Amino acid sequence: DGELYAGTMNNFQGNEPIISRSLGSRTLLKTDAFLRWLSADAAFVASFSIPGDDKVYFFFEETADEFDFFERLLVPRVARVCKSDVGGDKVLQKKWTTFLKAQLVCSQPGRFPFNVIHHAFALPRRDGGADFYAVFTSQWQAGRAGSAAVCAYSREALEEVFEGKYKELNKESSRWTVYSGPDISPRPGSCYMGPSSDKALTFMKDHFLMDGKVTPIQGQPLLVKTDVTYTRIVVDETRGVLGATYRVMFLATAEGFLHKAVELPGGSHIVESIQLFKTPEPVKNLLLAPGKGILFVGYSGGVLQVPLANCSLHRSCAECVLARDPYCAW
Incomplete structure (x- = not known):
């Protein structure tokens, strides 16, 4: 349809990440930098539009604001917007009204989580769904001594989290808590075609972060490999x-190097490793x-x-x- 959906930086300083829609005949839409929907250091690695789906998915990492942690904590995320979004009339004018984001989990029991996402790939399924594969490392590893992991997520797992509860920022305590108030219609993030009330749009401005986390297929990485990124x-x-x-x-x-790994019932198995270049x-x-x-x-x-x-x-x-x-x- 000639429209460009992009997750990128909006300035040369590299501190204003945005998700935008442009080039088409419809209104240009983008995330609101003032509302801090994205952290200033958000780094996008992939985006996907699945055939037959009205949504666009963005995979990225950013510093997490919702955790009280003694050091800067990176979190892998997936964000979602609707193609049918036209922005608000008075509230959220020329801004997304369907933006939501959620945390991705890729970890092994008793180990530091793999929280730095490097790339993702969408594999359409024959039933019309899709599975998303992503590669990770951990921020708590130094040099080549660490490990890399591959986790896969079903689109159903993403949608389950996006249909779940929201987090909200308590202005008094500056802490993120689970929203437990009444349901708002239309629900934030829903691909609702009609005009939304100012009250609903005002609610959407502050309820963009999901409480649930997206867990991988089988609940664990498909592959973990040491001494590689x-x-x-x-x-x-x-x-x-x-x-x-x-x-x-x-x-x-x-x-x-290029590693070729096949998924088998007992786990993934690397069948070939190819050195692509003479110098690394x-x-x-x-x-x-x-x-x-x-x-x-x-x-x-x-x-x-x-x-x-x-x-x-x-x-x-x-x-x-x-x-x-x-x-x-x-």
């Missing part, structure tokens, strides 16, 4: 020789070429073309079977 992720679905469907994650590292450098982008069996890798020097499968490496049937690569069969 994943910078990009894409996910492909392929059918094995026996007809089963497998999901394969392609994970780019800050050192210029981070991968800037990954792009799947649908139906062509090719992955494009963007880096500072240009673009590489990498085949999804390298089956000729396997010299025997046993070697091929042990690799557990769903693209290959003997």
